[in-house]
Amino acid sequence: MVNMHVKERFSDRLYEGSKDIWEQSHRHPFLAELKAGTLDPERFKYYLMQDYVYLIDYAKMFAFGSIKAGDLEMMGKFSALCDSTLNVEMGLHRQYAEKFGVTREQLESTEPSPTTVAYTKYLLDVAAQGTLAEVTAAVLPCMWSYREIGVLFTQDSAAMEHPLYGEWIRMYGSPEFSELTDWCIGVMDRLAEGLAEPELAKLERHFLIASKLEYMFWDMAYRQEEWPV
Numbered sequence: 001m002v003n004m005h006v007k008e009r010f011s012d013r014l015y016e017g018s019k020d021i022w023e024q025s026h027r028h029p030f031l032a033e034l035k036a037g038t039l040d041p042e043r044f045k046y047y048l049m050q051d052y053v054y055l056i057d058y059a060k061m062f063a064f065g066s067i068k069a070g071d072l073e074m075m076g077k078f079s080a081l082c083d084s085t086l087n088v089e090m091g092l093h094r095q096y097a098e099k100f101g102v103t104r105e106q107l108e109s110t111e112p113s114p115t116t117v118a119y120t121k122y123l124l125d126v127a128a129q130g131t132l133a134e135v136t137a138a139v140l141p142c143m144w145s146y147r148e149i150g151v152l153f154t155q156d157s158a159a160m161e162h163p164l165y166g167e168w169i170r171m172y173g174s175p176e177f178s179e180l181t182d183w184c185i186g187v188m189d190r191l192a193e194g195l196a197e198p199e200l201a202k203l204e205r206h207f208l209i210a211s212k213l214e215y216m217f218w219d220m221a222y223r224q225e226e227w228p229v
C-alpha cells in the first residue's frame with residue numbers, strides 16, 4: 001500500500017488539486033469567447049495592458065529563482081525564463097499594443113487593477129520569504145495553465161488562424177513554450193523530493209492560490225475591472 005504513492009509525481013498532485021479551477025477558467029467567457037473569436041477587442045486590450053504589468057513582476061519571479069538556484073544550470077535556466085518573459089512574451093504584447101494604438105509608455109505605465117496587485121504582490125511575497133520550491137510552486141500555474149490553454153486552442157484551426165487572437169494562441173501553444181513549462185514541472189518534482197508533508201502542503205497552497213488568481217485574472221479582464229474609489 002505504501003508503495004502505491006511512491007511513483008506519483010508531486011506535479012500530478014498539484015494538477016489534480018487545481019484541475020477544477022483550471023477547467024472553470026477554460027469555461028470562463030473571456031477564454032470561451034477568445035477561442036470562438038468573438039471576444040470584444042476592448043476586453044482583450046484591457047487584458048494585454050494588465051498582463052504587461054503583471055509580466056514585469058512575473059519576470060522578477062524568475063530572477064528570484066535564479067538568485068535562489070542551487071547550481072549554475074538551474075541559475076541559467078531561470079535567467080533564460082526571465083529573458084524570454086521580457087523579450088519574447090512581452091514582445092508579443094508590445095506588438096499587439098501597437099495594433100491597438102497603445103504606446104510603450106502607456107503600456108508600461110498601466111495602473112495595475114486590484115486583481116493584478118493581489119496576484120503580483122502575492123507572488124513577490126513568496127519570492128521574498130520562500131524557498132526555491134515555493135517560488136516554483138507559485139509560478140507554475142501561470143506557465144502550465146497557459147500551456148494547457150495554448151495546446152487546447154491550437155487544436156481548433158479556426159481559433160489558431162484568427163486574425164487578432166491567433167498569434168496569441170500560437171505563442172502559448174508553441175513547442176518552445178511547452179518545453180519551458182515541462183522544465184518547470186520537472187524542477188518542481190525534483191525540489192519536492194524528500195520534503196515532509198507540511199512543506200508539500202505549503203507548496204500545494206501556493207499552487208492553488210496562484211490557480212485561483214489565474215481564474216480571477218481572466219474574470220478581471222472580462223469585467224475590465226477598475227478601482228471602486
Ligand SMILES: Cc1ncc(CO)c(N)n1
Pocket residue numbers: 051054055089141142143146214217
Ligand atoms: C496572468 C498571467 N499568467 C500567466 C501568464 C503566462 O506567462 C501570463 N502571461 N499572464
